[in-house]
Structures are given as structure tokens and as C-alpha cells.
Amino acid sequence: MSQHFRCPIHLGKLRDPRRLPCEHTLCGECLKSLIKSVLKRTDNSGKFECPECRAKHHIPMTKTEDWGDWFPVDAFCVIQLKTLARFQDSQVCEVGNAKL
Numbered sequence: 001m002s003q004h005f006r007c008p009i010h011l012g013k014l015r016d017p018r019r020l021p022c023e024h025t026l027c028g029e030c031l032k033s034l035i036k037s038v039l040k041r042t043d044n045s046g047k048f049e050c051p052e053c054r055a056k057h058h059i060p061m062t063k064t065e066d067w068g069d070w071f072p073v074d075a076f077c078v079i080q081l082k083t084l085a086r087f088q089d090s091q092v093c094e095v096g097n098a099k100l
Helices: 028-040 075-089
Strands: 017-019 025-027 047-049 056-058
Touching: 017 028, 017 075, 025 028, 028 047
Parallel strands: none
Antiparallel strands: 017 025, 047 056
């Protein structure tokens, strides 16, 4: 699987991919966990760091823990992951290595 479709936090396939302003993508749940861990620290500045490039981003001010919803869905990743899943689920003819 391409590095473009892996979450930099849990290192697996992206789920509910959310794009940060720095253009890096994280899973919605991983983003939520990242923000929760920052908010638990006493020295939090209301910002979190991108795990890829260390750019600082503001934590959305919300009463619920729906922080991931404040960042846009990475539509490109969603489309590519669906295409990849269909390709991986298709059967391959062992004789000619052709897709069935």
C-alpha cells in the first residue's frame, strides 16, 4: 500500500481520512486521540502538531469531542482507497494473471 494511504499515527490504512491545513492526512479517530492527548497536558497552547511535518494547527473549539469533523474529508484518499479495495477484492486468473 502506498505511503499516501497510511495514517502516520497508527501506521495502518487510513480510515475516515481528514486533511490538515498543512496538507497531511490522518484518520479521524487518530486525529481525535491526538487532540485529546494535547488537551490533557497542562502546557497545551490550544494547538497540536502534525505528526508528519510538525506544523502547528489550532484545536477547534467545541464542547464535544468531534474535532475530526472540523477538518475536511480527504476526498482524494477516499476515492483511491475505495478503488484499491475493489482491486484487492477482485479475483486473479492464475493461468494468465488476468483480472476476472
